[in-house]
Amino acid sequence: MQESKGELTTAKLATFLTLPGEQLMIAKRQHWFILAVPMIGTVFFAFFINALILLTFFIAFPSFILLIGSILLTVNIVLHCVIKEFVDWYFHFYIVTNRKILEINYSPLSKQTINDVFLDQVRCTEIDIRTKGVIQEMFDMGDIIITFDRPTHEEEFILSGLHDPKTTGTFLGDMLETIMPTTTSVWYKQRNNPSRFQFVEEIFPKIAGNL
Amino acid sequence: MNNIFFTIIHLLLSAFALLGGIYLFLYIKDLKKIEQKLNILLPSYIKTLLTANVIFFLIFTFFILSLFVIHPLE
Numbered sequence: 001m002q003e004s005k006g007e008l009t010t011a012k013l014a015t016f017l018t019l020p021g022e023q024l025m026i027a028k029r030q031h032w033f034i035l036a037v038p039m040i041g042t043v044f045f046a047f048f049i050n051a052l053i054l055l056t057f058f059i060a061f062p063s064f065i066l067l068i069g070s071i072l073l074t075v076n077i078v079l080h081c082v083i084k085e086f087v088d089w090y091f092h093f094y095i096v097t098n099r100k101i102l103e104i105n106y107s108p109l110s111k112q113t114i115n116d117v118f119l120d121q122v123r124c125t126e127i128d129i130r131t132k133g134v135i136q137e138m139f140d141m142g143d144i145i146i147t148f149d150r151p152t153h154e155e156e157f158i159l160s161g162l163h164d165p166k167t168t169g170t171f172l173g174d175m176l177e178t179i180m181p182t183t184t185s186v187w188y189k190q191r192n193n194p195s196r197f198q199f200v201e202e203i204f205p206k207i208a209g210n211l
Numbered sequence: 212m213n214n215i216f217f218t219i220i221h222l223l224l225s226a227f228a229l230l231g232g233i234y235l236f237l238y239i240k241d242l243k244k245i246e247q248k249l250n251i252l253l254p255s256y257i258k259t260l261l262t263a264n265v266i267f268f269l270i271f272t273f274f275i276l277s278l279f280v281i282h283p284l285e
Binding site: 008015065072082084086087109 | 257263264274
């Protein structure tokens, strides 16, 4: 099967697979609906601005040349806004490999963000799937919230606005279960002692006959 | 009163044309850099739209310049 041009494949994302033995598991952009909402909003706003321009240069201060000039400028700005929204959406994606989770968000002239979590440095405690509202349910989109080391740090990594979050979340859960380190260690630091201690045994050991 | 208003609008539109042109030039330059850095190319229809945007902007800039010829600043 021929892959589409915008699809995120291992060959395209080879620059992000930097660690030894790293394999691409999931690479996903946000749902297209996230792109559609601001685009429709921009077009409606353009209609409103053009109506104001018509009122100004047709009734209040009649000038045909300024009317054409202003409408040309508005159309030009709206066209650019629509392109910018698409480019921002296109360069915002999530990559999950067997070694790390990455969020890449690039926007020309305004934003360059790479947010990553190395899976061998953290302990995943929870994967939540969140679908909010009727529209998200209809379009099968939602967020996947991965919580790392909740008892100590409460670090959350949110993969927001993904298509088919249930399947992706289940896949991520299974994958993290197999690749995460099996030791359930808890780190803490005493107030008066600068050295760190690590518990590797169970804090509340099970007592026979006591549930 | 009308002349002052039209002159202000002329100046505003020319400022927009100039700033917009510079912004678009820098935007495309940065976009190419991002494409190379991430090794992900934009679809061709978006590039066509972006080219149309630049051409449209050039037309707009010439239009604004011609306004100064038709209605010189007072």
